[in-house]
Amino acid sequence: MDLTNKLRTIVCLTAILLLTACSVSYKFNGASIDYSKTKTIQIAEFPIRSSYVWGPMGPMFNNQLKDEFANHTRLEQVRRDGDLKIEGEITQYQQRNKSVSAEGYSAQTELSMTVNVRFTNNANHKEDFERQFTATATYETTRSLNSVQEELVTQMVKDLCEQIFNATVANW
Numbered sequence: 001m002d003l004t005n006k007l008r009t010i011v012c013l014t015a016i017l018l019l020t021a022c023s024v025s026y027k028f029n030g031a032s033i034d035y036s037k038t039k040t041i042q043i044a045e046f047p048i049r050s051s052y053v054w055g056p057m058g059p060m061f062n063n064q065l066k067d068e069f070a071n072h073t074r075l076e077q078v079r080r081d082g083d084l085k086i087e088g089e090i091t092q093y094q095q096r097n098k099s100v101s102a103e104g105y106s107a108q109t110e111l112s113m114t115v116n117v118r119f120t121n122n123a124n125h126k127e128d129f130e131r132q133f134t135a136t137a138t139y140e141t142t143r144s145l146n147s148v149q150e151e152l153v154t155q156m157v158k159d160l161c162e163q164i165f166n167a168t169v170a171n172w
Contacts, residue, residue: 033073033169037123041075042082046115050093054149057113061090061157068161073169085120086168091132095145098138105141111149112136113156119168131167135159 043066048058065086069075075084092114101107114134121127135156139148 033075034123035074038083038121039076040078040082041069041073041084041086042078042080043069044085044087046087047089048093049089049091052093054093054153056150057093057153057157058090060153061115061160064157064161065164068165069169072165083122084168085122086117086164088115088117090114091116092134097141107141108138109141109145110136110138111145111152111156113153113160115160115164117164117167129167133160133163133167135163 043062045062046058046065066077070077090113092112095109095111097106098108098110099106112134113136114132116130116132118130119128137152137155139145139152
């Protein structure tokens with residue numbers, strides 16, 4: 001074996017060793033939290049203040065919001081004195097006609113849900129805010145609200161919780 005082949009072999013073996021020994025792991029969950037300063041989060045129960053109510057939507061929303069932070073951050077959820085604090089209320093749940101058929105009847109109905117959120121960052125009060133978030137879902141008017149309500153509310157709750165997560169800890 002001549003010197004050139006030995007060098008190629010050494011370079012190849014070194015490259016293989018480096019590639020297998022080093023691994024970098026990236027987590028793309030959107031959270032940008034300084035865990036040295038922020039360790040806890042307090043998420044209050046959101047009461048329903050809407051005039052129109054579907055009973056299960058309150059618990060669905062509250063559980064999904066807590067799950068969103070539990071699944072995508074290392075923050076410990078506490079009952080009081082959290083480094084981050086999220087509170088608010090479900091302010092609106094309504095349906096309205098979205099489109100009309102050629103015969104002049106409603107063809108699609110839009111269901112919407114709005115929550116008011118107050119966010120406090122005790123490590124950086126410049127990030128505090130109070131803001132409303134809205135999610136909508138559409139269904140064919142030939143179907144009854146009762147037949148689609150659970151599916152649509154589940155979809156809207158997931159959307160709202162993602163919006164709140166992004167606005168509070170993802171800095172989007």
